[in-house]
């Protein structure tokens with residue numbers, strides 16, 4: 001299967017420098033859908049997005065139209081915030097999307113803002129994305145000049161404003177409530193939920209936070225119709241998916257692919273196989289916060305529901321034989337997350353790789369709640385000594401119990417982001433950890 005497979009929606013203009021300007025974008029039909037959308041009633045737009053099966057591309061895969069429906073109808077002020085903080089290791093699609101097609105994001109935001117009756121709206125962009133920030137600010141200025149943004153847009157009497165705000169390099173500011181605190185000028189720390197942002201968000205007012213890719217799909221849905229968009233996908237997941245592939249493949253990159261593609265197809269047919277003629281050992285399916293897949297679990301589609309429920313994926317254990325329970329009888333397998341696929345070959349020291357992941361989350365914990373602040377540090381410390389063959393006989397039990405103490409006991413999901421991969425690697429690659437401990441015993 002070549003990388004060109006399938007319909008390109010949000011990446012259709014990749015490589016086309018001219019499309020980044022307003023004139024170039026308009027020449028390709030840009031902002032025509034906006035005229036259609038502004039003539040529609042907000043509730044009809046929400047229903048169209050619901051029917052399209054669009055699911056959030058930021059990580060959790062929550063149904064976008066359903067989330068929009070939570071905003072109270074009578075609220076005097078609503079905000080739409082685009083989450084462009086993209087910091088999950090392995091994920092690098094939003095930066096490409098913004099760079100190549102900034103006006104598609106702006107058009108998607110204006111349409112979505114109309115659906116939500118939101119007037120003052122924001123794009124929160126990761127601070128390190130200097131190049132994308134410049135492209136975006138220029139595009140927003142152009143949209144204001146042409147009357148797509150501002151007061152009385154396109155003579156409809158509607159008002160829509162867009163402010164681009166740069167973050168300062170904290171991973172936690174990608175978590176939506178930390179992002180809102182940061183946008184308000186406070187410390188970027190997550191808020192307790194409920195209340196959810198759709199009820200009480202930015203400045204205490206109802207706010208919808210959506211990922212870049214999510215919002216860029218909205219004009220396409222309104223243009224082509226919800227049924228068409230839903231039909232491109234699989235089950236309850238409509239459209240396509242941006243997949244970022246890094247690690248040990250011949251052709252790493254950012255690919256827009258049909259949702260039914262499996263990991264084996266991705267690695268072998270899209271990315272040219274594992275590099276240097278080696279074999280795949282493990283795959284991180286959706287950013288480093290997701291439990292890994294082993295080599296016999298790769299014939300599964302890269303799709304939200306499949307990755308959570310497919311019987312071919314082994315559930316994650318807390319301790320040998322004891323499965324990780326998500327509640328409601330559901331066992332944790334893995335998740336599609338942010339679309340960041342990391343392929344690991346059979347020459348890699350997996351325990352060292354896990355230590356590196358733990359180091360990241362320990363560094364990025366905001367320190368607000370004890371299980372995460374202390375637990376991520378302990379995971380890093382214990383994992384480091386195991387990786388360096390200085391572990392103690394009980395260390396694997398200790399790692400499992402620390403991870404179990406974090407998951408489900410914190411304010412935000414950064415806790416799980418550290419605990420789940422730890423438990424997942426311990427479950428599926430236990431022998432690698434035991435070999436490190438074994439070397440200590442033998443010494």
Ligand SMILES: Cc1cc2nc3c(=O)[nH]c(=O)nc-3n(C[C@H](O)[C@H](O)[C@H](O)COP(=O)(O)O)c2cc1C
Nearest residue numbers: 056057058083085086087174175176210211214413
């Ligand atoms: C620690 C943490 C970091 C996150 N980072 C991002 C991010 O960089 N970009 C993003 O879109 N969502 C991120 N999320 C998810 C957001 O909280 C939120 O669910 C998402 O922006 C909603 O958009 P969607 O519904 O379009 O997916 C993160 C979540 C957590 C817990």
Ligand code: SF4
Nearest residue numbers: 366368369372410412
């Ligand atoms: S889980 Fe971690 S990152 Fe999230 S609020 Fe608690 S301490 Fe902060």
